[in-house]
Amino acid sequence: MKLVVLGLSLSSSWGNGHATTFRALLQAFASRGHDVIFLERDVPWYAGQRDLADPGWCRLAFYRDLAALERWAPEVAAADAVVVGSYVPDGVAAGQWVQRTARGTTAFYDIDTPVTLAKLERGDCDYLSPELIPGYDVYLSFTGGPTLDRLERHYRSPAARALYCSVDPRAYRSTGAAKRxxxxxxxxxxxxxxxxxxxxxxxxxxxxxxxxxxxxxxxxxxxxxxxxxxxxxxxxxxxxxxxxxxxxxxxxxxxxxxxxxxxxxxxxxxxxxxxxxxxxxxxxxxxxxxxxxxxxxxxxxxxxxxxxxxxxxxxxxxxxxxxxxxxxxxHTADHRAAELERYLGEAAAVRAEAA
The missing domain is CATH 3.40.50.2000 (Glycogen Phosphorylase B;)
Known part of the structure; x- marks a missing residue:
């Protein structure tokens, strides 16, 4: 599978939990034989705090603004799936561009689902709009339970699926350090x-x-x-x-x-x-x-x-x-990568049947 991800950050974990989430998930996803491109908005507060310059397991690229995304239109159009993450700068416009450009499966990955829904209810969400949700083939949510039903019934998501955060057990294990x-x-x-x-x-x-x-x-x-x-x-x-x-x-x-x-x-x-x-x-x-x-x-x-x-x-x-x-x-990254693969595959099957 060729996957393109527009996310808040992969390069910098400073002040956000998105980078570690994407790193664990996408490294495990790539290890299953898939090709991954991660597109990150080049912003000064992360540019000065980057702790992952070259992932190795995916292509990491930066874009200045929405206009610069056009350079990546061929990759987005040719991808089997395109995922847009929460808190992406100008996320509504970026999502509209993805939905216009992509020919494969599109997904929204909400690492902040409760915050997103509260923002939508207040009308002050700048990275997702109620009108955009039905245009994503699948809504991947950090929150499970009744929220998934609300996303489908109230916001008309074609498919809302829990994709919780995870951990890479190779990076997170006891080091035997003395207790401080x-x-x-x-x-x-x-x-x-x-x-x-x-x-x-x-x-x-x-x-x-x-x-x-x-x-x-x-x-x-x-x-x-x-x-x-x-x-x-x-x-x-x-x-x-x-x-x-x-x-x-x-x-x-x-x-x-x-x-x-x-x-x-x-x-x-x-x-x-x-x-x-x-x-x-x-x-x-x-x-x-x-x-x-x-x-x-x-x-x-x-x-x-x-x-x-x-x-x-x-x-x-x-x-x-x-x-x-x-x-x-x-709850390892391998578990989540398998779930992501399954959800994207199911959404692709629904698109193919509709076509």
């Missing part, structure tokens, strides 16, 4: 993620000054009052994620409000941490128990006291190993 922190958190700052981060990590750190905490990720405001036992790491490139998790006795997962409201929206950090056999303490959202077994593969907490109770559990190692086993059985 009792609880870690890895994630870019977000207004609606900060309250649960404050409640579950910062308040826990204040209540347990003898324990060691760390928060890694960019864009946190200067005014946050970090306790003395919370270390800050401004940016952690993907190559250092496995060592980071391996040095954590536990790691925290907190979820954006829109994703909690929709449910069935796992973060890539869940799978990455679990693949390193690091036990996870998480907030709750509908559908989480379909991915990990609570109290056996993951621990749930709603308060700082609940987090501190988790940190004192004697079965932390067993929980981490059980979480890793679950990820290896169902």
């Amino acid at each position: 922190w009792d609880l870690s958190y890895l994630g870019t700052y977000s207004d609606d993620r900060q309250p649960p981060l404050t409640r579950l990590l910062i308040d826990a750190a204040r209540a347990a000054p003898a324990k060691r905490f760390v928060v890694a990720g960019p864009q946190y405001p200067a005014g946050i009052d970090w306790p003395a036992n919370v270390q800050r790491i401004e940016h952690l490139p993907p190559a250092e994620h496995a060592a980071f998790y391996s040095a954590s006795r536990w790691t925290l997962n907190v979820t954006r409000a829109d994703m909690i409201a929709r449910g069935w929206s796992p973060s890539v950090r869940l799978f990455e941490a679990a693949a390193c056999a690091t036990p996870i303490v998480s907030d709750w959202w509908e559908g989480l128990d379909q991915l990990f077994a609570p109290d056996r593969e993951i621990v749930l907490a709603a308060t700082a006291a609940g987090v501190l109770a988790a940190l004192d559990r004697a079965d932390a190692t067993a929980i981490g190993e059980a979480g890793r086993a679950r990820v290896l059985a169902a």
Whole structure:
């Protein structure tokens, strides 16, 4: 299969979770014998923070603006499938161009489905419009559950399919590093993620000054009052994620409000941490128990006291190993690449039958 992807970023993981998602998925997809071209808008905030210059397993190319996309019209027209990702700059216009130009299957890959739907409902989404959705043969969603039915019934998607994030177990596994922190958190700052981060990590750190905490990720405001036992790491490139998790006795997962409201929206950090056999303490959202077994593969907490109770559990190692086993059985990049191949093939069959 010849696949063209227009995505937010493959070259830079700075301040976004898209790059690591695309890297794992597309490398696994290419390993199944497919040819991949990734087209990335050349923007200064990623140009200065690139941590993947040459993927090797796909062709990575940059374009200045919408007009420059015309250079790639022959590849888009000849591709068996073209995928447009969420948060692509000028994504509505880019999607319209893809739907006009492509002769093969077209798909929208929404790495931010709950945020996208909230934006569509407010009428302020600049990378997708309700009119564009029916023109994509398949809507690939980071969110499963009832959201898929809403995409088909309300937004008239011909086919909405869950394509969750995943992990490359070759890159994410325990490094055997000595434990430096009792609880870690890895994630870019977000207004609606900060309250649960404050409640579950910062308040826990204040209540347990003898324990060691760390928060890694960019864009946190200067005014946050970090306790003395919370270390800050401004940016952690993907190559250092496995060592980071391996040095954590536990790691925290907190979820954006829109994703909690929709449910069935796992973060890539869940799978990455679990693949390193690091036990996870998480907030709750509908559908989480379909991915990990609570109290056996993951621990749930709603308060700082609940987090501190988790940190004192004697079965932390067993929980981490059980979480890793679950990820290896169902949530690797190879699993997602096979699903992507199947979804695109099914959409192509529907197009052929209609023709």
